[in-house]
Amino acid sequence: MDTIISIIGGGISGLFASLELSNAGFTNITVYEASDRLGGRIHSVPGLGNSGKRLDLGAHWIHGRGGNPVWRYVQEEKLKLSENASGDADGLYLLPGGIEIEDNILEKTEKVLDKIRDDLEELTSEDVGFKSVGEYYDEKFQEYLNENEIDSERVETMKVIFNWFRLWDMADSGTGDMKLQSVSSWSEYIDHSMEELDYEPNIENGYQVLVEHVYNKIKDKVTVKLNAKVNKIYWDQNPIQLEIRNSESNSLCLVASDEVIISVSLGILKKHHSTLFQPKLPANKIQAIEELGFGLMNKIFLYYDQPFWSKDNPGVQLMHKTKITGKSIINGGKYGERLELW
Numbered sequence: 001m002d003t004i005i006s007i008i009g010g011g012i013s014g015l016f017a018s019l020e021l022s023n024a025g026f027t028n029i030t031v032y033e034a035s036d037r038l039g040g041r042i043h044s045v046p047g048l049g050n051s052g053k054r055l056d057l058g059a060h061w062i063h064g065r066g067g068n069p070v071w072r073y074v075q076e077e078k079l080k081l082s083e084n085a086s087g088d089a090d091g092l093y094l095l096p097g098g099i100e101i102e103d104n105i106l107e108k109t110e111k112v113l114d115k116i117r118d119d120l121e122e123l124t125s126e127d128v129g130f131k132s133v134g135e136y137y138d139e140k141f142q143e144y145l146n147e148n149e150i151d152s153e154r155v156e157t158m159k160v161i162f163n164w165f166r167l168w169d170m171a172d173s174g175t176g177d178m179k180l181q182s183v184s185s186w187s188e189y190i191d192h193s194m195e196e197l198d199y200e201p202n203i204e205n206g207y208q209v210l211v212e213h214v215y216n217k218i219k220d221k222v223t224v225k226l227n228a229k230v231n232k233i234y235w236d237q238n239p240i241q242l243e244i245r246n247s248e249s250n251s252l253c254l255v256a257s258d259e260v261i262i263s264v265s266l267g268i269l270k271k272h273h274s275t276l277f278q279p280k281l282p283a284n285k286i287q288a289i290e291e292l293g294f295g296l297m298n299k300i301f302l303y304y305d306q307p308f309w310s311k312d313n314p315g316v317q318l319m320h321k322t323k324i325t326g327k328s329i330i331n332g333g334k335y336g337e338r339l340e341l342w
């Protein structure tokens with residue numbers, strides 16, 4: 001089929017879309033990627049030192065097995081998995097000063113939070129009077145503390161653990177504030193089966209291996225253009241016209257396309273929808289782009305000559321009493337802005 005298909009964005013969504021379409025028999029597919037590399041928010045870079053390992057600046061874990069399409073692809077294509085995979089929240093829970101939290105307080109608090117979480121799965125926003133997940137959690141946890149006689153020192157430790165799990169949930173659901181997370185969309189989130197294992201798989205030598213693998217499958221069938229930023233989409237024309245800037249030659253061109261797939265991030269859509277789409281998108285689509293939100297997530301890499309932790313210990317969780325403000329701590333000018341748009 002020679003339908004002209006343009007895919008905007010050479011991240012994993014754009015690449016997989018091109019693979020699916022090519023497998024379905026389409027022969028005229030072009031992926032336009034604004035940057036000089038494929039992968040987008042998947043970005044494995046060489047680590048420091050001589051380990052020969054790569055660090056994942058972006059995606060790292062395959063979140064669940066079961067019906068997860070990434071997991072299915074990795075299995076079908078027999079991609080090698082890392083032996084160093086870790087589970088969620090494994091290992092030591094340390095208070096400031098390296099004080100280990102007693103197992104029984106940890107287990108008790110986890111049990112209370114698991115119950116709140118399980119109850120939430122069954123609820124809609126309407127059931128909880130349109131409270132947010134954050135408000136629901138706060139209320140139920142406080143109810144538990146009020147209904148049980150617990151000495152004040154223990155309550156303080158439980159609150160620290162509660163605070164930590166709230167931060168965990170923020171990272172997991174990609175919000176900067178659990179009070180912005182609606183109960184209905186929380187319960188719609190699909191947790192893929194872990195298939196009896198208690199850790200999430202990592203791809204050996206970085207998530208980029210997945211990008212490289214998909215690229216190798218499409219490279220002879222699909223045209224991939226790097227440094228090709230789509231500036232404007234004249235979507236009411238037939239065929240659709242795309243205005244593309246080549247950042248190497250700094251030249252502009254117009255290309256015609258029968259169908260267009262847009263796989264750029266929500267951040268890019270938020271920033272550019274008013275100029276990217278010519279004419280402007282319908283009001284309901286603009287509203288969806290503007291009202292959907294996400295938080296900022298940072299990864300910090302620490303480099304040591306030798307591990308200082310025991311080899312049997314799968315992780316260290318740092319617990320602290322810092323209040324969650326929900327405010328971004330990065331203020332890095334254009335670099336900070338670029339990170340936030342990731």
Ligand SMILES: Cc1cc2nc3c(=O)[nH]c(=O)nc-3n(C[C@H](O)[C@H](O)[C@H](O)COP(=O)(O)OP(=O)(O)OC[C@H]3O[C@@H](n4cnc5c(N)ncnc54)[C@H](O)[C@@H]3O)c2cc1C
Pocket residue numbers: 008009010011012013014032033034035038039040041042057058059060061062063228229230231263264265268297298299342
């Ligand atoms: C720090 C971090 C950690 C993460 N950890 C995990 C994890 O452990 N497991 C997991 O499953 N997921 C994780 N994610 C999420 C995962 O990385 C993303 O969901 C996924 O990579 C998104 O892929 P995508 O193709 O949809 O978008 P992107 O990767 O954002 O790709 C979009 C592409 O479009 C390009 N583009 C933008 N504008 C234009 C334009 N105008 N013209 C042409 N091209 C354009 C961009 O350069 C980019 O390459 C993480 C994300 C981050 C940021």
